[in-house]
Amino acid sequence: MTGPERLRAALRETPRGEWAEAALTAASERPETIGRSFVQAGRRAGRAPLPGVPGWTADEATRALLLAALPADRVETEIGDLYRYGDADEKRAVLKALPMLAVGAAGLPLLHDAIRTNDARLLAAALGPYARHLHQAAWRQAVLKCVFMAVPLTVVDGLDERADRELAVMLAAFADERAAAGRSMPADAADLLDRLTREES
Template sequence: MEHDDWLEHAVRQTARAPVTIRRWFPMVARKVGDDHVEARIRLLAALPDRTEIPGLYRYGDVHERRAVVLSAGRLGVDDMLLDLARDALRSNDPRLVTAAADPAVVAALPDDEVDQALMKVIFMGIPTARVPALVARVTPLTSRRVAGFVLERVCAGREVAAEVWQVIDRYPPVAELEQIREQLHADDPERRRAAAGALARRG
């Protein structure tokens, strides 16, 4: 069976007998190839209701879980999909974290959870360019939190990515920035080096 024919067959069967998606969903990558995310979302969209979705996420591999989370943009975010996206945000897999930063999901999250998600992205070293919906929700508190993270890194003598400044400088926090500058005169040479490097990356 050709790839397109297989997918159309799977979509029809899913619509008629939702439980069969448990068979089709794991097979998608092997049957469809590079378009497996979109194909999985098509299968999810064919479901007459969403009762099968939590199980597909719970027992799926990272690619299957990622497709479930990304389906929020097509299917619309309800409490169930939002809970699954929150689970993805708690994971340590950058593929799941960035998938859960889908604009439809981010729009449904309160500010504090958006901040937590963005902080995790920065902590994990995920480029913020991959999560524009999170960056768009930056508040003055977000800027202070990220500046506090930079201060912690500097005090530990560790480097920070240049892109943190696009978050911090949305609402520059005076006190935290001054504390970072003070490390230029710290007794510890590693702190001085880290502070100079961080501030130089501010551009």
């Protein structure tokens, strides 16, 4: 899991790192500023990939760190509001920030919402480290949705540890449906099914 310290260090190396640093300082001193900075992050911090931190952009890192800078008693309310009223990029940043926040299982409604959408980027973000809070049945359905939407299974945190016989049954049924329609399974899903089947045998 990528931690706040690594994100902040990487942000300092970006062309607009000074703005991000100032926004984070303001958020820790005046939490009421987070909403404005959160919305502005795409334009002010930029959307370029974060150097040395695969899978993160500068605006996502800034938004995640803004949430991490909040007082504990404000975090649950803020993540709910910022996710609910945010655009897709803002929602994704909230989802990616969840593992860094002391919210327990309070972020689960956001994961369930992201999994229900047809936005592949939100689905992928929902299956990061925080997905450990998902009940196994919901997690299996989310993995199957990744297969259906051709989202690479590499986005699923803890896949090898959580994949079980029930997931294998679901994947096998999906493979049969695809075969009947003259279509093949994504290669990573076929590999997972093969591995689970061999382990069961």
